[in-house]
Amino acid sequence: MTSALISAAELKATFSDPQRVIVDCRHDLRLTDAGEDAWKQGHVPGALFMHLDRDLSGDKTGRNGRHPLPSPEGFVRLLGERGITPRHRVVAYDDAGGMYAARLWWMLRWVGHRDVSVLDGGLQAWIAAGGAIDTTVHTLPPATYPLAAIEPVFDADAVRANLEGGDRLLVDARAPDRFRGENETLDPVGGHIPGALNRFFKLNLGEDGRFKPADVLRAEWRELIGGRDPATLVMQCGSGVTACHNLLALEVAGLHGARLYPGSWSEWCSDPARPMAR
Template sequence: MFTTLISPADLAAHLNDPSWRIVDVRHDLANKAAGGDAFRQSRIPGALFLDAETQLAGVHTGTNGRHPLPSRDDFAALIAQAGIGDDTQVVVYDASGGMFAARLWWMLRWIGHDKVAVLDGGFPAWQADGHPVDQVALDVDASRRLPGPGATSLSIRPPLVDTVDADAVLANLTQPAFAVLDARAAPRYRGEVEPMDPVAGHIPGALNRPYTDNLNADQRFKSAEQLREVFSGVLAGRSPQYLVHQCGSGITACHNLLAMEVAGLSGSRLYPGSWSEWCSDSTRPVAKG
């Protein structure tokens, strides 16, 4: 069972295993059609596509962030429709160093499914290592269908991950019980630029650990030892539960959560609404620098 990362070679060895499902979540925050377009052109054989905007996020209210979580029931129904059952080994990949794949990894753990791993290096690594690629072009309708065995039974189990909401983060400003770790790039954290949200800056007191620092130059994850050294330094002797992860909309924060899991540091929490939810309320304080 793979529960954090899987190498292209290990996935290739199970490519035709009927108890495995491969999910393509390639996406581009600046071009929301890019992931589906890429999937229609080429993909790992047998993969299905799930869209980060329309399928892996809930209803936007304008105050709950850019990628709010769907209900656990709705998400579990989608996953069951994709042919993923209680005993299915899921492998998720993207072309962004695991940025979007980590989000689905976290969401599956959120409904209690632990047999899920992110393809280390994603589609570029799969290609670079010489593994087969399905290049039969699909039309738009075909890419939206969920291929494979069809709907199956999936139990919603107790979550393997935990969250905090905006109220808890706000209360933490005056009665600190945890540290917030921001996964965005440093210029966004400092409030020097803001390409996605209407307000620049960060949650007061939040620390910064860009998710890209989890990766080597080839976009594969650093070793467990390297990651453990860095995150242990952030924890400074505290338990992993001390950290609450956030980013712009709850996506790249999951990359830091995955990195900590790879490092053997389990138990940190996610603030799903993240900065896009936080800054939607002008009464919440904003820090810069």
Template sequence: MTHHTLIRADTLLERLRHGTPTVLLDCGFDLFDPAAGERAYAAGHLPGAHYLHLERDLSGPTRDAAGRFRGRHPLPARDAWAALVARLGIAPGVQVVAYDAQGGPCAARAWWLLRWIGHDAAAVLDGGVAAWQAAGGTLTTAAPGRLDAAPYPARADAMPLVDAAALQARLGRVCLLDARAGERFRGEVEPLDAAAGHVPGALHRFFMDNLRPDGRFKDAATLRAELLPLVGAAAPADVVHMCGSGVTACHNLLALAHAGLGTGALYPGSWSEWSSDPARALARDGAAPGAGASS
């Protein structure tokens, strides 16, 4: 069976016990301590898992060839990502399972990137490392071998994207969901980016609201009931997802897909890119939209 959104820990255990081809990706990361994920991986990871670093592997350069800021975690070059996928032994049809220990945001980023190049046999381990251990799974410190596959076939982008200019032109005509924590969305604090607030007209859906208290995703029916009032009757292409830097937005995209509501478009630059230009409008709760200012 192929898994396209989430996979339970006990199901993954059974796959591995039966030797069903599966590539595991450990995506643990901490924004405030970028080496923490690698340290945790070295201390113990799922058997056979490869480590992918958010900034080295799941992101590209923060500036384009002209020196323009693209956000804190822009997408990697598509060809470079496809080449890395092949080096990990991922070929079309091979099941990939991504996980982390932070509630799934970086695992969801890996899931989205795989779907972006047309690899739909990709899922996130529901509940991450904690769920794996609770199901009886063990951790190892052994490094996996590389099983290079043939170059991943070039395909058209399978997941839609929106850049800052396109979003600016479509404001008021798209459903824009922001995955950041409430205090950042409201503009009460901004620990990472140039200005506090949100894009005018954006709606708030904190990515952690997709999870139950035990760290597993809410069931599909519950997610659908919570997300449907936000997206309404909008076509998936008219639902744009953003966050601070295009990472936790993927968590909402995953939840939307798991709920059977399609996917929607990702704005990769997200608030980090948007707020870097003081000419772009911003809004704060209780305040009228205005020009962004450095914090």
């Protein structure tokens, strides 16, 4: 089974693998062209680029969050247009500790593609390992990506029903101040979904910007969730992006089965009738 993470050294050692596809996922939530501009200025050789807003999100309605999922059909159509097929071994990277690469990692698994890893430490680790940087725009021949079984997700109705006696536990990946309802700059309302716990996604990383070892992550997550079955967890954040980082950390820790609430706080707070906590 493919590991959820791949080191820069491992990627260098297997770089000639013809089935390897590398995807640059760099992004800036406030300067939304910055990631693509950075990719054009230099990237891991052969890396394709996927934009968080255009490629890894669907259409916004004002009520479905800042980064709603595209339809599964639309996403696999995009994969085929980029030349990615089920036989490819995908590596996603960014320069933000996996903050955005984890979104692509989760979305591929969402549509049944299990052979996907995140470059641990991102572009910085690649450069530190002596990896080359290229400016050539690389493309693959278009293909067809068949739609397989879809991994279930939680929607706002399911979260609301869970508040009324369900056994699911929500974990919010936002910074503690935003979770408390303070210093909110991305969404119009501050606060969190009642009953949610807080696990800031950056706590998954060590000081070197790489993910903490599996046993450390397992111990930290167990301290948060106790003896609860990981399959009863639902990850959320502001818009369904950094929640995927927590899902990736759980996978590294060997705690499998948690789900995603893609709409997250930005969807939840769009309806003032939904309960909110501060």
